[in-house]
Every structure is written in C-alpha cells, then in structure tokens.
Amino acid sequence: MSRIYFVSDSHLGVPDRPRSLQRERLLVQWLEQVAQDASGIYLLGDLFDFWFEYRHVVPRGYVRLLGKLAELSDRGVALHFFTGNHDMWSFGYLEQEIGLRLYRQPVERELNGKRFLIGHGDGLGPGDRGYKFLKRVFSCRLCQRLFSFLHPGFGVGLARWLSRRSRAAGGSADEKYLGDDREFLVQYCRERLRQKPFDYFVFGHRHLPIDLEVAPGVRYVNTGDWVQHFTYAVFDGETLQLKTFSP
Numbered sequence: 001m002s003r004i005y006f007v008s009d010s011h012l013g014v015p016d017r018p019r020s021l022q023r024e025r026l027l028v029q030w031l032e033q034v035a036q037d038a039s040g041i042y043l044l045g046d047l048f049d050f051w052f053e054y055r056h057v058v059p060r061g062y063v064r065l066l067g068k069l070a071e072l073s074d075r076g077v078a079l080h081f082f083t084g085n086h087d088m089w090s091f092g093y094l095e096q097e098i099g100l101r102l103y104r105q106p107v108e109r110e111l112n113g114k115r116f117l118i119g120h121g122d123g124l125g126p127g128d129r130g131y132k133f134l135k136r137v138f139s140c141r142l143c144q145r146l147f148s149f150l151h152p153g154f155g156v157g158l159a160r161w162l163s164r165r166s167r168a169a170g171g172s173a174d175e176k177y178l179g180d181d182r183e184f185l186v187q188y189c190r191e192r193l194r195q196k197p198f199d200y201f202v203f204g205h206r207h208l209p210i211d212l213e214v215a216p217g218v219r220y221v222n223t224g225d226w227v228q229h230f231t232y233a234v235f236d237g238e239t240l241q242l243k244t245f246s247p
C-alpha cells in the first residue's frame with residue numbers, strides 16, 4: 001500500500017558544514033527508505049536554512065539531497081515543496097531541475113477521503129505582527145530584486161550570518177508546548193474549523209513534534225524538525241502517525 005509522508009525543518013547549512021552534512025545524509029537515508037512505498041512526499045518548508053536563487057546562481061552545497069530528490073522525482077514519486085520562512089526565495093530552479101511542486105501558502109487536499117490542510121505554518125493565526133510584517137517585506141518582489149543585485153558571495157554570506165542568530169537556525173528548537181491559548185497554530189486550526197470541516201492539519205515551523213486533537217475527531221500534527229527530533233508524519237490511507245526516524 002502506498003503512503004504519503006510529511007517532513008519539515010531540516011535547516012541544512014547550520015550550525016556548520018560537518019553537522020549539516022551529517023543531517024543531510026540522514027535525510028537522504030530517510031528519503032530512500034520511505035520511497036519504497038511512497039506515492040507522495042510533502043516537504044513542509046525550511047528544508048534549507050537559507051535558499052536564494054539568483055538568475056544563474058544557486059546556493060552551494062546540498063548535492064546529496066538534491067540528487068536524491070531528482071532521482072525520486074524521475075522514479076515517479078510526487079514531491080511537494082512548501083516554502084518556509086528560511087527558504088521562500090525559490091524562483092523556478094527546484095521545479096525545473098528537480099520536479100518539485102512548489103506552494104507558498106497552505107493547501108487543502110483530500111487524501112483517500114480524508115480532508116487535510118497542509119502548510120509550513122509561519123505567519124498563521126493571531127499575533128506575531130512583527131514577523132508578519134517582515135514576511136511581507138521578504139515576499140516583496142522589489143525587495144527580492146534589490147537583494148539579487150548583491151554579489152552572491154556577499155548576499156548569501158550575509159543572509160546565513162543573520163539566519164544563524166535566529167532561534168531556529170541556532171538549533172535551540174526544543175521548546176515546550178505553550179498551551180492551547182498561546183499556540184498560534186492551534187488557534188489557527190480551530191478558526192479554520194469554523195469555516196469548513198477538516199480531518200487533519202499538518203504543519204511544520206514549530207520545531208516541536210505535536211499530535212493534538214483540536215476538535216472531536218480532528219487532529220493537528222506538527223512534524224517537528226530534523227535539527228534535534230528527526231521526526232516525520234506518515235498517512236497510510238486510514239490514519240496519520242507521527243514517527244521518529246531510526247537509521
């Protein structure tokens with residue numbers, strides 16, 4: 001039976017090359033393992049700690065991961081890539097060279113009769129106005145165009161330095177559950193349920209593995225990360241499970 005897999009927040013590139021390479025190799029092992037029965041793989045954002053595509057230049061590294069993704073795409077596995085807050089600057093390379101299907105907003109899917117809402121998770125729900133403003137700036141085509149005028153050696157280096165200063169890039173992602181009234185994605189799920197029914201909400205971004213019933217028979221699953229937890233979710237056609245990868 002084919003299965004559908006969800007994974008997010010590997011933040012490849014930090015905190016340094018040796019440790020990033022170790023996680024990249026684990027992710028490639030996971031991809032090869034799940035490809036044995038996967039009909040689709042959802043990469044829910046922040047695959048890279050920083051990714052910006054210049055017209056003729058892409059960030060250095062990640063050849064093992066990109067090669068494996070291209071191989072799976074050629075083998076007919078559907079690959080869905082959601083841009084995160086660290087790798088939103090994808091402008092065609094991943095789609096054209098690898099065959100990823102790219103999404104910039106959450107999408108609704110019906111999988112074997114179950115209704116899913118799937119996305120990275122950043123900027124959703126109430127609060128966090130500062131980040132939502134920054135996201136509008138980062139998503140502005142004029143700002144992206146201006147950044148592209150920087151030499152890649154300087155622009156990518158600057159962005160990676162800034163990224164390392166963030167909580168997610170630093171790898172300090174083992175946060176505690178904040179409670180239903182403070183978890184913005186929990187509030188977002190319940191607000192969406194007032195508009196239409198779903199069976200599952202699947203997000204990343206929080207770096208914390210979460211499997212929570214947000215309403216009777218409705219679950220919110222956060223896939224955690226590949227910085228500390230190495231967790232993922234799998235849908236077998238009937239149920240969605242949160243698992244930890246063991247090489």
